[in-house]
Amino acid sequence: MEQKQRFMIFILGTIMGALLLYFFKTHSQPARDERNRVRESLSLPGMMYDYAVSQKGFYGHFVLYEALSIQPDGNRQRSIVTGGRRHYDADGRELPEEYLWITETYAPQTALAEAGPVLNYDFRYAERIAIQLKPGHVASEVSLPSGEVAEAVTGKPQEAVLTLRAWRKNQKTINWASIPEILQLLQANPAVSSAELVKIHWQAEADLIKANTAK
Structure with a gap:
């Protein structure tokens, strides 16, 4: 495999990883926000x-x-x-x-x-x-x-x-x-x-x- 191809595969993998990370972060944020809201609303330890x-x-x-x-x-x-x-x-x-x-x-x-x-x-x-x-x-x-x-x-x-x-x-x-x-x-x-x-x-x-x- 030529160096240029390896570089392209590396770039593609980096982009896909970033997209997956963004996907999981944005989809988990509402649940995290809701848990934080509940925690702040509690009256007791x-x-x-x-x-x-x-x-x-x-x-x-x-x-x-x-x-x-x-x-x-x-x-x-x-x-x-x-x-x-x-x-x-x-x-x-x-x-x-x-x-x-x-x-x-x-x-x-x-x-x-x-x-x-x-x-x-x-x-x-x-x-x-x-x-x-x-x-x-x-x-x-x-x-x-x-x-x-x-x-x-x-x-x-x-x-x-x-x-x-x-x-x-x-x-x-x-x-x-x-x-x-x-x-x-x-x-x-x-x-x-x-x-x-x-x-x-x-x-x-x-x-x-x-x-x-x-x-």
Whole structure:
């Protein structure tokens, strides 16, 4: 084979390789973009979905607060506060950490341990409060002694959100045990119909993870 022919075959092979690489890259990009979109939309650290799906209890040094209670049906509820998923701005800088309030429900005979099984998991934001307003009232009527004022939810005049930024900032050691008292204080406000920590729909997010993992 002449040198010119070998050179032409080499050039042709290079072009075909580049075309194949471009084909695979462009066809895999939508799936990659979708996985990235799903990852950015998640509310919880990845391992928490694994724990919840497998009905394991969450224990360890990441637990910042813990409380136990017995329900009328005999089941025990364990409430904990722990750090949430890390989020970043468009420049890659880490945003302030969001804390989670997790409630695990155990059957009366089940040991409170990682092995579980946990009958039910409830995930909420520990510093974000969803408020339902009574008719004729507005979000600015709802505030706390620590300085926070509720903010209206766009397009939903009867809903507001109050974030405990100043409350947390003003404490050297955060008193998570006072969260139920804060909720009671808000519920006593004449403008408020209900106040509860913002719920995280973890099961729907876990299903989304499962659906995109298969792609």
